[in-house]
Amino acid sequence: MTHFVEFESARVLVADDDPILREFAMVHLATPTVEVEVAEDGLVALERLNQGGIDIALIDLDMPRMDGFELIERIRWDEQLKHLPIVVVTGREDMVAVDRAFALGATSFVVKPLNWRLLSHQLAYVLRNARAEGQVRGQLEALQKVNDLKDRILRLSRQKITGPLNDILESAQIIETHSALPQISESLNRIAAASMALTRVHADMGEAEKLTPNH
Numbered sequence: 001m002t003h004f005v006e007f008e009s010a011r012v013l014v015a016d017d018d019p020i021l022r023e024f025a026m027v028h029l030a031t032p033t034v035e036v037e038v039a040e041d042g043l044v045a046l047e048r049l050n051q052g053g054i055d056i057a058l059i060d061l062d063m064p065r066m067d068g069f070e071l072i073e074r075i076r077w078d079e080q081l082k083h084l085p086i087v088v089v090t091g092r093e094d095m096v097a098v099d100r101a102f103a104l105g106a107t108s109f110v111v112k113p114l115n116w117r118l119l120s121h122q123l124a125y126v127l128r129n130a131r132a133e134g135q136v137r138g139q140l141e142a143l144q145k146v147n148d149l150k151d152r153i154l155r156l157s158r159q160k161i162t163g164p165l166n167d168i169l170e171s172a173q174i175i176e177t178h179s180a181l182p183q184i185s186e187s188l189n190r191i192a193a194a195s196m197a198l199t200r201v202h203a204d205m206g207e208a209e210k211l212t213p214n215h
Contacts, residue, residue, distance in 0.1 A: 009033040010127055011053055015045035015071065016060040016089065021114075025058070028116035029123070042066025046074055049081055056127045058119075059106075061090040061097060069104060076105035083137070085130035087123060089114065 012034060014025040022038040030036045037054070039045035041063045048054065057075075061068035068088060075081045088101045088109040098109055108126050110119055 008124070008127060008131070010055040011035045011037065012056050012058060012123065013037050013039060013045060013048060013054045014058045015039040015042060015063065015068070016058075017041055017063045018060070021060075021112075024114075024116065029058075029120060042068065042071035042074075045071055049075065049084070050078075052080070054084065056085045056087065056123060056130070058087050058089055058123070061088060061101060069100060072101060072104040072106055083130070083134065085126045087126055089119075 010033070012025075012029055014022060014029070014036060016022055016025070016038070017040055019040070022040070025038060026036045037048065039048055042059075043066045045057070045059070046066065049057070059068045059071055063071075066074075068090070072086055072088075075084055075086065082105075085107045086105065088098070088106045089112065090097060090101075090109065091112040093111070101109060107130070108122060110122060
């Protein structure tokens with residue numbers, strides 16, 4: 001039996017002003033698939049988060065220079081970090097502080113003294129849920145892009161047929177990049193093919209009109 005809890009590959013940032021806790025975090029949370037980085041206060045933690053690559057943060061509420069409350073708030077304001085899962089670690093026993101942390105955007109919390117094995121399980125659980133939510137958000141964003149492209153094609157279809165063919169084909173190519181939506185890409189390709197055929201018909205009719213003698 002291993003001494004650590006195995007979970008998905010991840011990079012964890014631990015922000016706490018207690019050097020002993022930071023040392024314990026690196027010992028007890030690191031695994032062959034989990035890297036642990038530490039920060040002694042909120043400013044250092046925010047600077048590291050802005051560099052990217054952190055999958056989940058363990059944040060103490062009581063820190064100098066920038067405390068955990070402000071750090072959580074700054075994270076949730078940032079477009080690149082706003083979905084980062086945050087587990088609050090605190091020695092506070094009053095639920096007012098915990099309620100405030102949740103109101104600012106904390107994902108979960110633990111209370112000192114820490115049970116490192118239980119904490120590892122909680123981090124694994126929070127990270128797994130955050131990644132599942134991320135996949136759902138990605139699918140919803142892809143569907144929104146598809147709907148936007150469909151609206152664009154409908155607008156183009158009301159214009160001269162010879163003009164928007166390249167736009168229709170471009171839209172089909174964009175949607176092809178979403179592997180979860182092949183049927184929509186196929187439909188758009190059929191629309192483009194039909195439009196091209198209709199363009200050829202119009203061109204043939206134009207040539208025929210030119211060759212028809214006037215009476």
